[in-house]
Amino acid sequence: MNKRLTAEVLSFLLIATLLSFSACVKDSCTQEFTYTYYQAVYKTKAEVRDNIKSNAPQQAENTGKIYIRGNYIFLNEVDRGIHVINNANPSQPVNVAFIDIPGNMDMAVKGNILYADLYTDLVALDITDPLNVKVKKVIDGVFPYRYWGGGFVGPAFNSDLIVTDWVKTDTTVTLSCNQPGLGWWGRGGDVFLSASNCASCSSTGQAAPSSSSPIGAGGSMARFTIMNERLYTVSLSDLDVFNISNSADPQHTNTISVGGWNIETIYPFKNKLFVGSRSGMYIYNVVNADVPVPAGQFQHARSCDPVIADDNYAYVTLRSGTECEGFTNQLDIVKLSDNSDPVLEKTYPMKNPHGLSKDGNLLFICDGAAGLKLYDAGDVSNLQLINEITDIETYDVIAMNKIALAVARDGLYQYNYADPSNIRLLSKITINK
Amino acid sequence: MKTIAVVLLLLPVCIAAQEKKAAKKNWRSITSAGFVAGQSGVSPVFDLSGGITYSRYFTGVGCGFDSYQFDAFPVFADWRIGFGKRHLLFMYVSPGYVVPERHENEGEPFRTDRMQGGFFMDAGIGYRIPLNFMHRLSFSAGYRHKSLSHEVRYNYGCSGSPCVEIPPTIYVNHYKYGLITTKLSWELGK
Numbered sequence: 001m002n003k004r005l006t007a008e009v010l011s012f013l014l015i016a017t018l019l020s021f022s023a024c025v026k027d028s029c030t031q032e033f034t035y036t037y038y039q040a041v042y043k044t045k046a047e048v049r050d051n052i053k054s055n056a057p058q059q060a061e062n063t064g065k066i067y068i069r070g071n072y073i074f075l076n077e078v079d080r081g082i083h084v085i086n087n088a089n090p091s092q093p094v095n096v097a098f099i100d101i102p103g104n105m106d107m108a109v110k111g112n113i114l115y116a117d118l119y120t121d122l123v124a125l126d127i128t129d130p131l132n133v134k135v136k137k138v139i140d141g142v143f144p145y146r147y148w149g150g151g152f153v154g155p156a157f158n159s160d161l162i163v164t165d166w167v168k169t170d171t172t173v174t175l176s177c178n179q180p181g182l183g184w185w186g187r188g189g190d191v192f193l194s195a196s197n198c199a200s201c202s203s204t205g206q207a208a209p210s211s212s213s214p215i216g217a218g219g220s221m222a223r224f225t226i227m228n229e230r231l232y233t234v235s236l237s238d239l240d241v242f243n244i245s246n247s248a249d250p251q252h253t254n255t256i257s258v259g260g261w262n263i264e265t266i267y268p269f270k271n272k273l274f275v276g277s278r279s280g281m282y283i284y285n286v287v288n289a290d291v292p293v294p295a296g297q298f299q300h301a302r303s304c305d306p307v308i309a310d311d312n313y314a315y316v317t318l319r320s321g322t323e324c325e326g327f328t329n330q331l332d333i334v335k336l337s338d339n340s341d342p343v344l345e346k347t348y349p350m351k352n353p354h355g356l357s358k359d360g361n362l363l364f365i366c367d368g369a370a371g372l373k374l375y376d377a378g379d380v381s382n383l384q385l386i387n388e389i390t391d392i393e394t395y396d397v398i399a400m401n402k403i404a405l406a407v408a409r410d411g412l413y414q415y416n417y418a419d420p421s422n423i424r425l426l427s428k429i430t431i432n433k
Numbered sequence: 434m435k436t437i438a439v440v441l442l443l444l445p446v447c448i449a450a451q452e453k454k455a456a457k458k459n460w461r462s463i464t465s466a467g468f469v470a471g472q473s474g475v476s477p478v479f480d481l482s483g484g485i486t487y488s489r490y491f492t493g494v495g496c497g498f499d500s501y502q503f504d505a506f507p508v509f510a511d512w513r514i515g516f517g518k519r520h521l522l523f524m525y526v527s528p529g530y531v532v533p534e535r536h537e538n539e540g541e542p543f544r545t546d547r548m549q550g551g552f553f554m555d556a557g558i559g560y561r562i563p564l565n566f567m568h569r570l571s572f573s574a575g576y577r578h579k580s581l582s583h584e585v586r587y588n589y590g591c592s593g594s595p596c597v598e599i600p601p602t603i604y605v606n607h608y609k610y611g612l613i614t615t616k617l618s619w620e621l622g623k
Contacts, residue, residue, distance in 0.1 A: 024576055024578075024611040025470070025471055025472060025611050025612060025613055026471075026472055026609075026610075026611045027471055027472040027473055027502070027608070027609075027610050027611075028608070028609045028610075029606055029607065029608050029609075030606070030607050031604055031605065031606045031607070032603075032604070032605040032606075032607070033602075033603070033604055033605075034602070034603040034604075034605075035600070035602050035603075036600040170600070177606055
């Protein structure tokens with residue numbers, strides 16, 4: 001009896017214990033979500049155009065195309081404008097002004113006129129006095145492939161509102177795990193989120209990767225170029241021609257479909273235009289300056305594709321990377337012919353090559369994190385590495401008159417290469433990231 | 434819940450203060466297997482602890498395995514107090530820390546996963562069935578609490594050329610599970 005009573009009591013106690021805790025049986029999950037978002041700052045078109053002038057200098061942060069004219073360096077700040085740097089003394093360059101041009105990705109200079117894009121518009125600026133720049137002309141809507149990425153619902157590019165700045169905010173929100181996430185598309189409108197997929201950052205048809213958001217990046221390789229009184233520009237798939245015989249009054253004269261997509265670069269040489277895309281290089285004959293005519297092409301594996309050329313060869317760098325979606329890292333040297341498609345002469349493996357420049361037989365290659373490399377290209381089938389600078393991550397270079405300007409991750413470097421085996425650093429302009 | 438925990442923690446102290454009879458210290462190991470039941474289902478648990486018995490008290494340390502939602506390895510202090518002449522009815526409290534199993538990358542590019550442990554508690558009552566001088570079986574039932582968190586970080590590197598760093602996106606999920614546990618244990622020792 002006692003044992004049975006004890007067993008019953010114990011059973012009761014066990015069941016009572018379980019029941020007493022049943023109310024505490026619960027799964028709970030909360031999620032902390034940390035992200036960065038950007039809120040657009042708007043100005044009217046009139047305000048923007050009134051402010052396209054030489055304003056106070058700004059710190060370089062997100063640089064793109066570089067252009068040299070006389071004693072001045074014009075350095076693109078992606079989506080914001082152009083830094084004006086007095087380089088009269090390459091050992092002591094001075095950042096003297098900033099030209100505010102929202103949405104600016106590229107530029108080209110003829111004489112005293114600088115041509116720049118302002119989102120979908122082309123702007124011609126008088127830079128006779130770089131410290132007192134003036135707008136000469138604006139052509140609306142000539143670059144139609146700009147678009148907003150990352151879920152941002154911005155104003156139409158032909159509207160009166162222009163995005164001029166972004167206010168960045170880092171934030172952490174706490175949600176229930178069952179609550180639909182913010183996502184990249186759930187908060188469009190006025191807010192641009194740091195996108196989970198960089199490919200969606202792109203907001204311009206002008207050769208990815210580039211973006212109108214602070215986290216995008218512009219190309220450091222050319223999409224604007226000038227030859228024979230014409231400004232040639234490339235966008236996603238088009239080649240546009242502007243007559244700049246009257247420099248201050250550019251006239252849009254033609255649009256040519258290149259036939260490929262993801263056009264990246266354009267390079268002029270001797271009545272030819274070399275147009276680089278992710279899948280190949282297209283050559284156009286511009287004997288008739290307003291009517292570029294296809295004159296050959298060279299296909300390569302999917303990759304990013306800066307290109308330069310000399311009398312006999314085109315030099316094409318291919319690189320892998322997120323935005324390029326390829327896996328090839330190499331330098332292709334392509335033999336040019338007047339009568340047939342270019343033919344691959346030789347391939348040199350590289351680490352992650354970007355922009356390049358050539359001065360005589362000296363070939364400069366920006367090999368990404370591997371630094372800046374200088375080759376003797378006298379014999380293209382046997383390039384000889386003369387020198388390399390390994391402690392910088394380089395993206396683009398201009399080499400002329402024994403001075404090489406290299407755009408690197410952390411700054412703009414100037415080197416004297418009068419003695420190629422003994423390159424000397426002259427100066428550095430720091431870029432704040 | 435907090436009140437119950439405080440009472441359970443203080444109870445051995447109160448009872449110990451009443452103990453007058455001197456007793457010998459002995460070692461004991463306890464191997465347990467059972468189940469936990471929660472809102473999301475039932476999962477097996479295994480615990481192993483060892484320690485010292487002194488009169489009606491047991492103090493030890495232990496570790497275990499708990500596969501509810503996330504595989505985890507609790508490490509805990511193990512306190513038990515017996516009731517009655519032969520100390521057959523007992524109460525136990527096991528506070529500790531959950532060590533989560535390492536969470537591998539889900540296979541998505543740019544993603545890293547990291548699990549972090551948290552608070553662990555197992556408390557309840559049980560009954561021993563002596564088999565002989567050294568061996569006992571016991572049944573127990575109680576409440577188990579497990580906390581841990583899972584961080585998922587998406588690193589996108591840089592965009593374009595030159596490189597522009599894209600800020601990472603970070604999700605941290607904080608999980609708390611309240612479970613009912615039932616175990617069958619084998620106790621070895623005096």
